[in-house]
Amino acid sequence: MIAILDYDAGNIKSVEKAFKILGKETILTRDFSVIEKADHVILPGVGSFADAMNHLKKYELDKAIKDYVVSGRPFLGICLGLQLLFDSSEESPGVEGLHILDGKVVRIPDGPGLKVPHIGWNSLDFPGKGRLFDGIDEGAFVYFVHSYYLKAKEEAIVKATTEYGCHIHASVEKDNVFACQFHPEKSSTVGLKILENFANL
DSSP states (O other), X not given: OEEEEOSSOTTHHHHHHHHHHTTOOEEEEOOHHHHHHOSEEEEOOOSOHHHXXXXXXXXXXXXXXXXXXXXXXXXXXXXXHHHHTSSEETTSTXXXXXXXXXXXXXXXXXXXXOOSSEEEEEEOBOSSOOGGGTTOOTTOEEEEEESEEEEESOGGGEEEEEESSSEEEEEEEETTEEEESSOGGGSHHHHHHHHHHHHTO
16 A cells, blocks of 8 residues: 655645556555555645745654665655755755755756746656656656755766756665655656656565
8 A cells, every 4th residue: 555645735636636547546644553554655846845844843853754764665756845855955054854864955947948947857867777667768758847956975876867957866766765856656657667666566
């Protein structure tokens, strides 16, 4: 069973719907006992870094996430869910992230012809192909919606990158922790394959 964390963030229903298409059982929850028993856990979300951290702490899901990660079972962060796994974000100075992975989230720089937020389809490069991308060709397109992007401290954990006026760490993998800046649940057949790969871990 796949637990999708409910912490009042946006975009949760579309993640649920994607797994339904794949025929996978999910539960939307903030119940510790349910999370504890889950085979996989997903932290989705769109919105403000500070608001999201406040909500995670309000429901004590920050503790539940850390306990789950220590258990060694597969954990996936999507979009804002990726950013929250790291140390901090320029969007919310002074607000600490979950510190599960090392790195900072910074704003996409303004540039000629670039719109921020970055909304649209971009191709992926694989500096070190991760398990989420099994069966997916380099150059595959996925869907992004974000104004801030990850600069991971450890290059070795970066499994997919893209370019949008800067070099964006688009997906990371370290042990049982996976995360995507893009939205696999909105990325057509490529995205469904990524979610299926995660569900089959």
